[in-house]
Amino acid sequence: xxxxYLDHAATTPIDARALAAMTDQAAALGNPSxxxxxxxxxxxxxxxxxxxxxxxxxxxxxxxxxxxxxxxxNNIALKGLYWAGRDKGKRxxxxxxxxxxxxxxxxxxxxxxxxxxxxxIPVNHGGxxxxxxxxxxxxxxxxxxxxxxxMHSNNETGVLQPISEVVSIAGEIPVHSxxxxxxxxxxxxxxxxxxxxxxxxxxKISGPLGIGALILKRTIxxxxxxxxGGQEREIRSGTFNAPGxxxxxxxxxxxxxxxxxxxxxxxxxxxxxxxxxxxxxxNGLASERLxxxxxxxxxxxxxxxxxxxxxxxxxxxxxxxxxxxxxxxxSHVLLAMGHSEASAQSSLRFSFGATSxxxxxxxxxxxxxxVIARGRAAHSL
Amino acid sequence: xxxxxxxxxxVDSAVAAARAVEAGHEVxxxxxxxxxxPQKYRSGARGCCTIEDSHDARRAADVIGIPFYIxxxxxxxxxxxxxxxxxxxxxxxxxxxxxxxxxxxxxxAVLDRARAMGFDGVVTGHYARTQVSESGKTLHRAVDHxxxxxxxxxxxxxxxxxxxxxxxxxxxxxDIRKEAEARGLAVAQKPDSHxxxxxxxxxxxxxxxxxxxxxxxxxxxxxxxxxGEHKGAYTxxxxxxxxxGLTIPTPDGSPRFVLKxxxxxxxxxxxxREDLAITTMRGERPVWxxxxxxxxxxxxxxxxxxxxxxxxxxxxxxxxxxVAVLExxxxxxxxxxxxxxxDGDSVVGSDTICExx
Numbered sequence: 213x214x215x216x217y218l219d220h221a222a223t224t225p226i227d228a229r230a231l232a233a234m235t236d237q238a239a240a241l242g243n244p245s246x247x248x249x250x251x252x253x254x255x256x257x258x259x260x261x262x263x264x265x266x267x268x269x270x271x272x273x274x275x276x277x278x279x280x281x282x283x284x285x286n287n288i289a290l291k292g293l294y295w296a297g298r299d300k301g302k303r304x305x306x307x308x309x310x311x312x313x314x315x316x317x318x319x320x321x322x323x324x325x326x327x328x329x330x331x332x333i334p335v336n337h338g339g340x341x342x343x344x345x346x347x348x349x350x351x352x353x354x355x356x357x358x359x360x361x362x363m364h365s366n367n368e369t370g371v372l373q374p375i376s377e378v379v380s381i382a383g384e385i386p387v388h389s390x391x392x393x394x395x396x397x398x399x400x401x402x403x404x405x406x407x408x409x410x411x412x413x414x415x416k417i418s419g420p421l422g423i424g425a426l427i428l429k430r431t432i433x434x435x436x437x438x439x440x441g442g443q444e445r446e447i448r449s450g451t452f453n454a455p456g457x458x459x460x461x462x463x464x465x466x467x468x469x470x471x472x473x474x475x476x477x478x479x480x481x482x483x484x485x486x487x488x489x490x491x492x493x494x495n496g497l498a499s500e501r502l503x504x505x506x507x508x509x510x511x512x513x514x515x516x517x518x519x520x521x522x523x524x525x526x527x528x529x530x531x532x533x534x535x536x537x538x539x540x541x542x543s544h545v546l547l548a549m550g551h552s553e554a555s556a557q558s559s560l561r562f563s564f565g566a567t568s569x570x571x572x573x574x575x576x577x578x579x580x581x582x583v584i585a586r587g588r589a590a591h592s593l
Numbered sequence: 594x595x596x597x598x599x600x601x602x603x604v605d606s607a608v609a610a611a612r613a614v615e616a617g618h619e620v621x622x623x624x625x626x627x628x629x630x631p632q633k634y635r636s637g638a639r640g641c642c643t644i645e646d647s648h649d650a651r652r653a654a655d656v657i658g659i660p661f662y663i664x665x666x667x668x669x670x671x672x673x674x675x676x677x678x679x680x681x682x683x684x685x686x687x688x689x690x691x692x693x694x695x696x697x698x699x700x701x702a703v704l705d706r707a708r709a710m711g712f713d714g715v716v717t718g719h720y721a722r723t724q725v726s727e728s729g730k731t732l733h734r735a736v737d738h739x740x741x742x743x744x745x746x747x748x749x750x751x752x753x754x755x756x757x758x759x760x761x762x763x764x765x766x767x768d769i770r771k772e773a774e775a776r777g778l779a780v781a782q783k784p785d786s787h788x789x790x791x792x793x794x795x796x797x798x799x800x801x802x803x804x805x806x807x808x809x810x811x812x813x814x815x816x817x818x819x820x821g822e823h824k825g826a827y828t829x830x831x832x833x834x835x836x837x838g839l840t841i842p843t844p845d846g847s848p849r850f851v852l853k854x855x856x857x858x859x860x861x862x863x864x865x866r867e868d869l870a871i872t873t874m875r876g877e878r879p880v881w882x883x884x885x886x887x888x889x890x891x892x893x894x895x896x897x898x899x900x901x902x903x904x905x906x907x908x909x910x911x912x913x914x915x916v917a918v919l920e921x922x923x924x925x926x927x928x929x930x931x932x933x934x935x936d937g938d939s940v941v942g943s944d945t946i947c948e949x950x
Contacts, residue, residue, distance in 0.1 A: 516662060516663075516664070516665075517706075517710065519662070520621065520660070520662050520710070521710060521711075523660050524621070524660075538624070538626060538644075538647050538651075538663035539626045539663055539665040539667075540663075540665070586709065586710045586711050587710070589709035589710070590706045590709040590710045592709075593702075593705050593706060593709060
């Protein structure tokens with residue numbers, strides 16, 4: 213029985229070398245903060261890893277702050293930059309309307325608990341942010357804005373966002389970008405983008421779970437969420453996760469991901485879906501996108517029903533959007549792109565990765581007609 | 594068969610799902626989210642469908658080794674069960690929402706959806722049995738008569754019963770808990786839920802008062818003389834003796850009981866104990882779990898409460914209504930309740946009581 217994994221945007225198989233490096237490190241003794249021989253040995257390995265990763269993301273080693281996840285990196289960046297701005301009287305937090313919940317929720321938390329005013333940048337039907345809206349906002353209220361956060365690419369649709377343009381509009385205003393989905397999928401350089409902060413996550417690039425990074429310009433000082441031993445520029449205290457860090461940097465230099473091959477698979481899949489379902493909507497089709505993500509609205513269905521049926525065919529994919537108490541909700545991303553509530557509840561996200569094959573793609577295509585027919589029957593009751 | 598197991602997060606539905614898997618069926622666990630604003634935690638034996646319950650259900654599915662999904666049925670539940678419950682009380686009747694939930698949600702919305710998706714039926718942890726006979730699948734009492742839930746399933750049509758699987762009907766509750774323990778299900782000792790699941794406080798009268806208002810009205814005796822005032826007619830039930838707050842005693846000092854609730858005039862009628870006695874009940878909208886009853890007299894049993902006694906009766910159809918004539922008079926019977934007819938352990942059918950005498 214085939215078992216097909218097309219949910220690489222959720223997490224992707226760990227790279228064999230990353231796993232080996234990680235397990236080796238897990239067996240090594242020494243807290244990198246200790247000054248003795250054991251500590252120094254671990255510190256050496258860890259700082260080697262930091263330099264490798266810095267090279268890959270185009271930043272200085274000292275600009276990397278290791279965290280436990282991309283979510284944590286987003287929280288430190290958004291809250292930290294807001295608090296730093298608030299000290300200078302700036303209370304506006306600008307985010308795009310299609311951010312991941314790891315930005316949306318801290319932003320709204322800041323509004324509820326920390327007196328922030330949150331302004332969301334709308335997107336067009338193609339899923340790209342409205343730069344004119346941002347330019348007008350910055351022109352009118354630029355001195356009030358503490359931080360602008362726009363994701364590098366969207367996790368549901370894969371649509372890439374014009375971060376360089378955001379940076380030039382922002383001028384002196386700090387810009388943060390959640391680049392969790394983009395790293396190692398498309399060219400990405402922290403220094404070339406000229407942003408203030410960026411979030412990354414290891415397990416999205418075939419690294420281990422439980423390790424992420426905030427890249428933060430070395431001149432920027434922000435308050436901390438975790439206080440303690442003073443690690444990571446006193447912004448993120450806590451004993452270093454040395455195995456995770458080593459696994460992260462090893463995955464970052466592995467050459468497993470071939471963007472051209474992955475996007476060829478994606479396009480093969482899209483052509484088949486368009487042929488089988490003329491009424492299906494491929495979200496963000498005309499926009500610049502990541503190689504691996506396809507988000508399809510199948511009219512007259514419900515995402516969670518389709519997910520169950522695909523699972524029954526041993527295919528792992530995703531609705532792409534969040535749940536509330538286990539109940540699937542309409543995607544805020546698709547709503548922002550102009551879909552109706554019903555339409556925003558009838559999408560599936562297929563995400564291809566380094567290990568995906570044409571056979572995977574073709575098998576999914578072979579079961580789709582029956583799954584969609586049953587999904588439509590269940591929805592039409 | 595390919596089955597959807599409705600998993601509440603309790604011990605019964607968990608064991609039912611496990612047994613279905615063991616019987617060789619392909620099973621997918623589904624938890625029904627019935628409240629638009631679920632509570633986080635369950636308190637004691639009250640209600641169900643909290644977020645904690647959905648976690649318990651998911652954990653049980655993982656231990657059993659089956660896929661697990663949550664289906665949002667909050668809208669269907671509100672429209673089909675909660676609104677019906679309110680409307681029935683407002684009309685002076687006493688409804689049973691569990692019965693309505695089986696009729697409209699578990700073996701309608703869920704079963705229909707399951708069938709449309711290519712599944713053959715729905716497994717639940719109800720204590721009841723089914724048997725395959727010439728006329729199709731029939732519904733029967735569970736071997737554990739104390740736990741028997743055939744009463745709340747009696748609203749199912751032949752078609753609905755054909756898609757229902759009840760793996761627990763042959764076992765006692767005590768043994769189900771032991772089995773859950775042996776299967777490593779953490780819900781083995783979780784308390785049963787008793788009260789109405791959408792009234793988490795357990796205060797039904799207060800819940801009704803909040804939604805239907807509390808219009809005071811007269812309490813009258815059978816001659817129509819006002820002898821007191823009530824605080825919302827729907828908070829009373831037929832046969833109720835306590836809490837009437839009457840200060841004018843009867844000539845002989847005997848207690849008064851609620852005989853009738855008249856929603857149009859917002860009046861509660863009280864009288865003597867013997868006036869509560871009825872021997873005949875009639876019901877409308879009958880549902881047959883097997884062959885339809887005709888106008889011939891049949892001997893059997895009628896049950897009027899979920900865990901009430903089976904009362905010997907003669908039943909037949911008259912002017913489109915199902916009639917049951919009791920061998921021994923019964924004290925206090927509210928309209929709106931279901932009367933369920935049994936032939937031995939087998940459920941013949943049910944309907945909603947609309948008239949008593």
